[in-house]
Amino acid sequence: MTLADLAHPRQDYSYAFLDEFAKRELRRRMLKAIAIPGYQVPYASRELPIARGWGTGGLQVTLSLVGPRDTVKVIDQGADDSVNAANLRRFIARVAGVATTTDTLEATIIQSRHRFPEERLRESQVLVLQVPYPEPLMAVQPSLTLARKMHADADYALMWLDLYEQLVRHNTFTGGANYPVIVHQRYLMASSPIPRWDTPMFHQAAHLTLLSAGREKRLYAVPPYTDVRPIEFSDVYFQIEDQTGRVCAQTGAVSKFMNEVPQPDGSARYYLSDTGYAEKLLRRARGEPVEIGETYYDEAGQFYHDGFLK
Amino acid sequence: MGYVAARGGEQAIQQAEQLFQQLNGPIDAAFVRAVEQFMPYLVDRVMGEGSLYAPELAALALAQTGGDLYEAVLLLRAYRSTQPRLAYAEPIDDATTLTLRRISAAFKDIPGGQILGPTLDYSHRILRTDVLDERPTTKDEGRITSPADLDDVPESQDQPGQLASFVLRPSSLPPVAGWLRLNGLLADLPEQGPLSPADLPDVTRDPIRFPSPRAHRLQSLARADTGGVLALGYASMRGYGLAHPTVNEVRLGYADVRLRHPISGAVFSAGRIRVSQAEIVSNAADQLELGFAATLGWNEVKTIAAAMLDIEMSKPAPHPAHEEEFVLYHTEPVEASGFCIHYKLPHYVTFGSILDTIRRVQAERDMVAI
Numbered sequence A: 001m002t003l004a005d006l007a008h009p010r011q012d013y014s015y016a017f018l019d020e021f022a023k024r025e026l027r028r029r030m031l032k033a034i035a036i037p038g039y040q041v042p043y044a045s046r047e048l049p050i051a052r053g054w055g056t057g058g059l060q061v062t063l064s065l066v067g068p069r070d071t072v073k074v075i076d077q078g079a080d081d082s083v084n085a086a087n088l089r090r091f092i093a094r095v096a097g098v099a100t101t102t103d104t105l106e107a108t109i110i111q112s113r114h115r116f117p118e119e120r121l122r123e124s125q126v127l128v129l130q131v132p133y134p135e136p137l138m139a140v141q142p143s144l145t146l147a148r149k150m151h152a153d154a155d156y157a158l159m160w161l162d163l164y165e166q167l168v169r170h171n172t173f174t175g176g177a178n179y180p181v182i183v184h185q186r187y188l189m190a191s192s193p194i195p196r197w198d199t200p201m202f203h204q205a206a207h208l209t210l211l212s213a214g215r216e217k218r219l220y221a222v223p224p225y226t227d228v229r230p231i232e233f234s235d236v237y238f239q240i241e242d243q244t245g246r247v248c249a250q251t252g253a254v255s256k257f258m259n260e261v262p263q264p265d266g267s268a269r270y271y272l273s274d275t276g277y278a279e280k281l282l283r284r285a286r287g288e289p290v291e292i293g294e295t296y297y298d299e300a301g302q303f304y305h306d307g308f309l310k
Numbered sequence B: 001m002g003y004v005a006a007r008g009g010e011q012a013i014q015q016a017e018q019l020f021q022q023l024n025g026p027i028d029a030a031f032v033r034a035v036e037q038f039m040p041y042l043v044d045r046v047m048g049e050g051s052l053y054a055p056e057l058a059a060l061a062l063a064q065t066g067g068d069l070y071e072a073v074l075l076l077r078a079y080r081s082t083q084p085r086l087a088y089a090e091p092i093d094d095a096t097t098l099t100l101r102r103i104s105a106a107f108k109d110i111p112g113g114q115i116l117g118p119t120l121d122y123s124h125r126i127l128r129t130d131v132l133d134e135r136p137t138t139k140d141e142g143r144i145t146s147p148a149d150l151d152d153v154p155e156s157q158d159q160p161g162q163l164a165s166f167v168l169r170p171s172s173l174p175p176v177a178g179w180l181r182l183n184g185l186l187a188d189l190p191e192q193g194p195l196s197p198a199d200l201p202d203v204t205r206d207p208i209r210f211p212s213p214r215a216h217r218l219q220s221l222a223r224a225d226t227g228g229v230l231a232l233g234y235a236s237m238r239g240y241g242l243a244h245p246t247v248n249e250v251r252l253g254y255a256d257v258r259l260r261h262p263i264s265g266a267v268f269s270a271g272r273i274r275v276s277q278a279e280i281v282s283n284a285a286d287q288l289e290l291g292f293a294a295t296l297g298w299n300e301v302k303t304i305a306a307a308m309l310d311i312e313m314s315k316p317a318p319h320p321a322h323e324e325e326f327v328l329y330h331t332e333p334v335e336a337s338g339f340c341i342h343y344k345l346p347h348y349v350t351f352g353s354i355l356d357t358i359r360r361v362q363a364e365r366d367m368v369a370i
Helices: A021-036 A056-065 A085-096 A144-152 A155-172 A275-285 B009-024 B028-037 B040-050 B055-064 B069-080 B130-132 B176-182 B213-222 B228-238 B300-313 B324-330 B333-342 B348-369
Strands: A069-074 A109-113 A126-130 A182-184 A188-189 A206-211 A220-221 A229-232 A258-262 A268-272 B097-103 B245-260 B267-284 B285-296
Touching: A021 A056, A021 A206, A021 B069, A021 B348, A056 A085, A056 A109, A056 A126, A056 A206, A069 A085, A069 A275, A085 A109, A144 B040, A268 A275, A275 B055, B028 B040, B028 B055, B040 B069, B040 B228, B040 B285, B055 B069, B069 B333, B176 B245, B176 B267, B213 B285, B213 B300, B213 B324, B228 B300, B245 B300, B285 B300, B300 B324
Parallel strands: A069 A109, A109 A126, A126 A206
Antiparallel strands: A182 A188, A182 A229, A206 A220, A258 A268, B097 B245, B245 B267, B267 B285
16 A cells, blocks of 8 residues: 555645635625625635736635536626636636526526626525725725725715715716715725616615625625615716617617627617627527516616616 | 955956856857747837847847846847937838737727737636646546646647737728727827927937926837836726726737838838737716827737826826826836946945934934933
8 A cells, every 4th residue: 555545636626716715714704794785894815817807806706605506607898708708707617617607597696897787686696796996985095094994984075075076077977887885874885897877786686796806805795685875965866877779789679788889980889788688689589488587677768666766 | 255345356246247147057049049939028028128129139138137127128228229220210000010919998899800819818827737747638628637627728739929820911900099089089189290200309319308298208108117117007097096097909019110211212111020009098077088108019018007107197186106207217127227226336435424424413412411
């Protein structure tokens, strides 16, 4: 008998890449984040074999959650087929051996960069959002040490001032994606760079959202059925991106978030940003049986929580 | 022995250099050629910061310095000083550049298409330890037994530097900025009459002054230290800046160096160089503003960070780390690295003077205490 016979065969990689201690740390941080909605929980953040700032935060959360019976969907800017989404999906599939899908309804875990799916998520689903800047106060206070004190005091005066200055200068709010929200009447939270179209989808959602920033080493959560409100004044309201008149050139869909695609003649065409949803609309148009879920916005552009958008 | 001993100093420096060469091994033409062939991004970085396009000489500089980047850049810059300026090339035209890679983060698709080209962006960063073992790996789907399993890109049969499987052709890829201008989202380019390249302000011929001419700014960024530009650019990206940037376009390509024949006046190509450029757009209320940077060689990190700094430096009241003077002075690689290491020089005269001052203050303090 030799030592080699007694030893385990060499295994270079753990299930789902991260070692079990790293996963346990992440799971504990996630539980804390869920217990304190909108609060940024620091975590160690391991290096992964993709570039830092390319979704390593979201990926660490997904790898800590995923199990062999999960079905994973990965989107980037709403698209399943973009190179970054494809790359993350093949990585997760190879290290965790899970099934993957482009159908929002089939997925148990959806890792996303910069978008919610158009179809409403259910109670059993988890949305993992990749976050570049977890600190919503960064625009008014770049020092994270001072920003943490402001959070402790719930001192968001500088944010309200910034919002007011936007009105004074431009007669309208000028915030783009990553619109700041207040979670559970307490913490100001960076919504991650989702379009304002998606911001209301956090509010009283049936699913759990986990937001994770690998480079900045912070994760936070919006548990199911939590109040999440974009910052606005009682007489000047938060506004979503206007999709009026935009018709998807591929599916004919309206009142969904559209990509503007420049054309050589200087004009533009519009396409659904959510490619999984577009794919299902096309299959239905071809007469194939396909289940399409209820969407956050209806055909007339009405959001599903009446009165939430003013 | 003091390292500045007047006697024996010459012998000491000779022996120090000899020891450096012994430790790093001999170099020959074959090794330099190997560096040039197999370390193209390293060679590009040295050429960009050295502001001299000469792959063979940059490889030699790297070999000669054992890979010390700042020493290699200095070697190339010093060699550059020995070369006369014979002619001015015509401006590089995107329409005639052989573009290998052109991507825009601003739109899902763009006229001419997104061209991914050669990149490690979407590779899994797994050390190929099987290469060390010199054993071929078998790819067993689903289970990872070796790092190579994570890399399902087929091995290229091409020789390095030759791209048989990738067709290179001049592409008139319309710039994304053109579409933005057509739609009133970006200010039009200023009207400009015919320009002689020889009349451009040249930062290698005039000292830089602030506010600097745009040519000086872009030239300084082109030869700036990659790490320095990245550090200041990253500070802007992380939140110490005023811009909300989106990468409008990144291009890598081979550009012709087009010269005008001194007698016939005909324009001809003297050869091709690797060039990279980046355009960043940022939201400025009712319009977008544009930042630009380009450099010799392929260096995406540098051009993206530099284009970001171009926007920051144009702001009316930038963060102190993004003021033009601060950025351009402190990212000059030869000056910064040279001054940093000058602190190794003997300073015992100035240091003695400081000690004298300290003792004087101590004496005064003790007088008062009594």
